[in-house]
Amino acid sequence: GVVGPANNTIGGxxxxxxxxxxxxxxxxNSCNTFIGLTITxxxxxxxxxxxxxxxxxxxxxxxxTIDGAGSEPGNSNMVGVEIVNQDGVSxxxxxxxxxxxTGTGTIGGVRIxxxxxxxxxxxxxxxxxxxxxxxxxxxxxxxxIIGGAGGNVIVIDNVTINSLTGNSASTPVGGIFVADTPGSxxxxxxxxxxTGITNTSSTGAATGIEVIGGGDDSVLVGPxxxxxxxxxxxxxxxxxxxxxxxxxxxxINGVTSTAxxxxxxxxxxxxxxxxxxxxxxxxxxxxxxxxxxxxxxxxKVAGASIAQINNNFVALIIPETxxxxxxxxxxxxxxxxxxxxxxxxxxxxxxxxxxxSSALExxxxxxxxxxxxxxxxxADFTVSQFGSSKHYxxxxxxxxxxxxxxxxxQNNVLHIAxxxxxxxxxxxxxxxxxxxxxxxxxxxxxxxxxxxxxSNTDLHISPVLRTPVSDNGVPITGITSDIDGNPRDPSTxxxxxxxxxxxxxxxxxxxxxxxxxxxxxxEFGQGQAFTPQGTVFNPGATDQSSFIARIIITGPEPSxxxxxxxxxxxxxxxxxxxxxxxxxxxxxxxxxxxxxxLRTELPGDENPLNDELVGxxxxxxxxxxxxYSVGTGQPSPFNTLEGAIKRLKTAGISGPVILELTxxxxxxxxxxxxxxxxxx
Numbered sequence: 001g002v003v004g005p006a007n008n009t010i011g012g013x014x015x016x017x018x019x020x021x022x023x024x025x026x027x028x029n030s031c032n033t034f035i036g037l038t039i040t041x042x043x044x045x046x047x048x049x050x051x052x053x054x055x056x057x058x059x060x061x062x063x064x065t066i067d068g069a070g071s072e073p074g075n076s077n078m079v080g081v082e083i084v085n086q087d088g089v090s091x092x093x094x095x096x097x098x099x100x101x102t103g104t105g106t107i108g109g110v111r112i113x114x115x116x117x118x119x120x121x122x123x124x125x126x127x128x129x130x131x132x133x134x135x136x137x138x139x140x141x142x143x144x145i146i147g148g149a150g151g152n153v154i155v156i157d158n159v160t161i162n163s164l165t166g167n168s169a170s171t172p173v174g175g176i177f178v179a180d181t182p183g184s185x186x187x188x189x190x191x192x193x194x195t196g197i198t199n200t201s202s203t204g205a206a207t208g209i210e211v212i213g214g215g216d217d218s219v220l221v222g223p224x225x226x227x228x229x230x231x232x233x234x235x236x237x238x239x240x241x242x243x244x245x246x247x248x249x250x251x252i253n254g255v256t257s258t259a260x261x262x263x264x265x266x267x268x269x270x271x272x273x274x275x276x277x278x279x280x281x282x283x284x285x286x287x288x289x290x291x292x293x294x295x296x297x298x299x300k301v302a303g304a305s306i307a308q309i310n311n312n313f314v315a316l317i318i319p320e321t322x323x324x325x326x327x328x329x330x331x332x333x334x335x336x337x338x339x340x341x342x343x344x345x346x347x348x349x350x351x352x353x354x355x356x357s358s359a360l361e362x363x364x365x366x367x368x369x370x371x372x373x374x375x376x377x378x379a380d381f382t383v384s385q386f387g388s389s390k391h392y393x394x395x396x397x398x399x400x401x402x403x404x405x406x407x408x409x410q411n412n413v414l415h416i417a418x419x420x421x422x423x424x425x426x427x428x429x430x431x432x433x434x435x436x437x438x439x440x441x442x443x444x445x446x447x448x449x450x451x452x453x454x455s456n457t458d459l460h461i462s463p464v465l466r467t468p469v470s471d472n473g474v475p476i477t478g479i480t481s482d483i484d485g486n487p488r489d490p491s492t493x494x495x496x497x498x499x500x501x502x503x504x505x506x507x508x509x510x511x512x513x514x515x516x517x518x519x520x521x522x523e524f525g526q527g528q529a530f531t532p533q534g535t536v537f538n539p540g541a542t543d544q545s546s547f548i549a550r551i552i553i554t555g556p557e558p559s560x561x562x563x564x565x566x567x568x569x570x571x572x573x574x575x576x577x578x579x580x581x582x583x584x585x586x587x588x589x590x591x592x593x594x595x596x597x598l599r600t601e602l603p604g605d606e607n608p609l610n611d612e613l614v615g616x617x618x619x620x621x622x623x624x625x626x627x628y629s630v631g632t633g634q635p636s637p638f639n640t641l642e643g644a645i646k647r648l649k650t651a652g653i654s655g656p657v658i659l660e661l662t663x664x665x666x667x668x669x670x671x672x673x674x675x676x677x678x679x680x
Contacts, residue, residue: 068099139171192224213247223254335363449575509540520615556592625655631662652678
């Protein structure tokens, strides 16, 4: 236990090694071990510096606490542990916390530069905590590692990083940063919890984890969590949960992320990685909140040869409270040149007036890659869009071919909630609905029903609502468990990332959906003409044609006498949008309340409970001529001026009417003008 000096002295512990030939058999200088240090309020708490030609090996720091206690480093760089020119480093159970700065110096928890220069030994960080660091004028990084040319084995395990705030346009504010020079390198980052990484610069980026390889690296990330990553307001600058680039192979497994930013936001991004495997990840609230032209992407893969993306949740939404957004949303965006496998994923996106949104996008413009889209849920709940704004489930480069021979799309749930400028696919610039997509690309085993997610961000499926995912997948070699580690059914797996006990669709089921004319509770005057209309829906698994829809009107209450009973024929495809059914026109009868029923009649319907919709409407006789008091305490509708005028417009008048106002203050707006009153 060493208590370091206070009052902003330069260092707690400093070790340097001169360029002296090593005496040990290993060819390097001897190691140093520090255990149980407590260092408070210094600028560089622990500093190891070796010689590039004769680096140290085996340095260990364990059980150390570095507490800034709210200190102000000013314009100096503040580093908890800095290690330079060392072969083999171990940092365990380190805490670095509570530094606040308004100066231009960068603050870092652990900074390791130029490791493994000669000997391919390991750099190990375990049990490291970096928290409560604020830098108002420069960057902040929790862990920063730059490897050497000797072949690195970098292991970062059981790391907690939270509440880092910086202000830097040039240096990203980040939780973990690893960069490697060429060499046969391995990087493993696992069991991490990173929360609250914020860059307040107007042109700065924020990243939870970033790994830049040397071209021949193997990188494994996960499991772990990355939450609340916030970047700048400029579209070109990002809030990235996890970013990797320039590696040979990459595995991302079991990461949860909620990156958000005012500019561009991405959950997982890879660039120039030869083989990419992304599976068992849960990405939610990946949202760009305000900037024009910004983009939100759940998973983005660029410059890959082989990309395998399976068993992921991606919930990509604009906040439900937002009124407008003119950026782009992309659930999964893949640029791979040879093989692309998108299988057993669940993607939910919700946009507003954005330029374009896609649940799944293939970036490579050619049809060279072999593309597999199987057992995926792609669901878009974007509200109505107009003009050039459109939303899609799938974007592919061709309207005739999905990809090279062997490409396939099958056993998916492809759901569009709003068809106003909403399409199943953008195929080479051609808008395709579900039926066209099936006929062109041979996707005959997919569904367009609502998958019934538990919530906007939890993409597990409700076990009690009927869903198309149940037992409708196809087995895929190598994918034997789901996102939660549960085994998949070997013959009839569920569609999407989660295997479970779900309620399947009924085979034969049509239902009434909404009233159109009259609407429930509508008011009429006597003798008013209307054309009864409603909508029906097919939630079942099979298309239905030429079934009966019926409307019955009875009344006025308490009478149950039928005064209208008409039918029409209807057809509804499975899971498609509701279909309008229109009946012969009629006119309202005498005053009173009438009950009306919209009913479907299909032989063999397996769910009769949803076959009838019941509503009512009211008919009013013309208002008798005379003077009526209007104001608080009067009988409805004459208790308000608005209600009184509405009644006159609905029912008409049979003689001159005077409305005498009893309240001292009444606002009369344009909607309350005395126009279009029958009988006047």
